[in-house]
Amino acid sequence: MKIKIRPAVFADIDTILEIVNHEILHSTSNYDYEPHDFETQKLWFEDKLEKNLPVIVAEFENGAIGFASYGPFRQKIGYQFTVEHSVYVAQEFIGNGIGKQLLAELIRLAKEQEYHVMIGAIDAENSGSIAFHEKFGFKVVGTIREVGYKFDHWLDLVFMQLILK
Numbered sequence: 001m002k003i004k005i006r007p008a009v010f011a012d013i014d015t016i017l018e019i020v021n022h023e024i025l026h027s028t029s030n031y032d033y034e035p036h037d038f039e040t041q042k043l044w045f046e047d048k049l050e051k052n053l054p055v056i057v058a059e060f061e062n063g064a065i066g067f068a069s070y071g072p073f074r075q076k077i078g079y080q081f082t083v084e085h086s087v088y089v090a091q092e093f094i095g096n097g098i099g100k101q102l103l104a105e106l107i108r109l110a111k112e113q114e115y116h117v118m119i120g121a122i123d124a125e126n127s128g129s130i131a132f133h134e135k136f137g138f139k140v141v142g143t144i145r146e147v148g149y150k151f152d153h154w155l156d157l158v159f160m161q162l163i164l165k
Helices: 010-026 038-050 098-112 127-135
Strands: 004-007 055-060 063-072 082-089 117-123 139-150 153-163
Touching: 004 098, 010 038, 010 055, 010 063, 010 082, 038 055, 055 098, 063 098, 082 098, 098 117, 098 127, 117 127, 127 139, 127 153
Parallel strands: 082 117
Antiparallel strands: 004 055, 055 063, 063 082, 117 153, 139 153
């Protein structure tokens, strides 16, 4: 499977939206309840570009099958060297190393942009994502119990941290 990792372009927004909405409706990897609309995803994309924050896609056979990005961890100036990231892969392509390629590129970009720390906020039941992040050197630094609520039950959120060298 030949995958190309590249910066996202406007034409990728539909696919990004499809991937995000699948996760919103079927998983706890995203704590939103309602699917996003095109305009919301477009504004998200434009905001990332305006702030020089990466949105990258994994492309297979001329179509995006996954994407990743990062943004500010918190808004206060003291957090300016810390970013929180997201990696999403279309359901039918999970398990093919696509997430690995996307996260490796995000880490490279974060180092290039001279960030100091990357944070992942992961649903505690998502042991696969936790193990995935550990392979990249992320460490579990805390769990916030019952901070989320979705699908009629409380959700714990695990914070993982990678200090970039």
